[in-house]
Amino acid sequence: MCSVALILAGATAFYIRGERNFGVDFRGGDLVRMSAPNKIDIGQVRHALSAIGFADASIQESQQGGKSYITVRTPINTSEKVEKQIMQSMPSAGLTVEGSERVGALVGGELARSSLIALGLGILGILIYVTFRFELSFAVGATVALLHDVLITIGMFALLDRELSLPIVGAVLTIAGYSIYDTIVVYDRIREGLASGRKGSIEQIMNDSINQTLSRTLLTSGCTLIPICCLFFFGGAVLRDFALAIIIGVVVGTYSSIFIASPIVLWWTRARGRSTVALRREVTEKATTTASPLARR
Template structure:
């Protein structure tokens, strides 16, 4: 007999609307608090958004690169935000070790001065005297500002595309609920980064876009079951149909979120400093996205209401003649 892991029973009868004003009010409070935090405390923007200089170093050594030693050597220079990563390339020799060092823009300077570069090189040569700088590249404030707006527009474009898809796939009430849940997830995640002043860079934008996809996937599963049950239980009150739909998909929701969190928590603990902020954003986003799928999206649909007497049409009929759809 096959073994099946069940985190929740197959059939549950939880009343997800029992404390709807408390759960929804908590969500509204979290969104408003996040906005206040961003306005008052701001974000700890990384080099991508503040500008800075990337130094590419190279050394001839067979031993693995000790990133921690590099960081400790540079720390006394007090250069602010510094990101150190090793570059891997199959074309490199076995004894060719290449490292990039990204240093934030210094006060009043678009790029670090030759004097600062010399200090960095001297500090690194205390780790390995054969280290040399082979290239430098600077990102000015103008380019950084463009990156900020590009990041904002990418998130807004993703939200808009999801709104259109849900509207066409279901009804406009569903799209409003889904987008409200997504705005909730993104805003609360950004608020957490503002509260703890975690570094906010392009990798976090990637995490936000991933959170959007994960959250909407959970929401669509609930909405799809809700649409089926609206047809099946035409006389049942809308609130009860929604409760039934969430309970029927609860096992899938918990299993998906649980297994995803297991992998993310392992990465959070063992992944190292380079990806820690990205993984934290993903972990928090999965938790918040699951919460919003259950307690935010459907609640907004209930508040707006649905016209259950309207004849349900195939979404394809909005764009094609009925004869064309029938012929397919």
């Protein structure tokens, strides 16, 4: 119920915010180009922009013809505000405005469509691989857990009034990889328990297998969170949203690998009208078939 509530709340917030969910990379914005006779301190520029709420603006630096140039990318209709703020905050830098223009989104429709196709093919690949190595019910559970993690992460960004940008897209793909890896580790221990011929119901064996991997799962997640939290607190405004997305994804991914993926396996098995005995037999047969070539060597 907690997951459903978070997904619904995130979807509602995402719908209400509309275009405000997307950053400059998706919506386009203003591009301001400035020059100075000496090297421009990017840290000072970012500090100046933080006063008007653009601390995470994209800033590029270059050298040409003995001059130092910076290019600042900010939301639409903010170029004049940005120019004025930088000039007033850095009077001794000798800055000159070379020009400003409105630019389109970095993520066009074609790229967004290609990304969705790639994500769909990735999910299909996961379904095929997990079905081959385990069983279809396990593949469905892994896919649901992956989508659960991605949707909650994006929903939390909407609830926290954060914008989606290109780094966040990378963070979401990282979360997807982490989620499926953590789930497969739990599944592998469940398969070992089922194939070992251990007595007890499939529910009990799954529960015991999850408990056996619980310490490993929590330690892995904890060790992952330590550097990401450092990045969040000390990495600056540019990396803060990226780190936040990874933090949310790791926490939610740990939760889903324990409480979402395995129950979905049982639910899907029963929804198809199959018994847990048949599931156990098929998993055992696949485990034996996979292990037999190694046993013959």
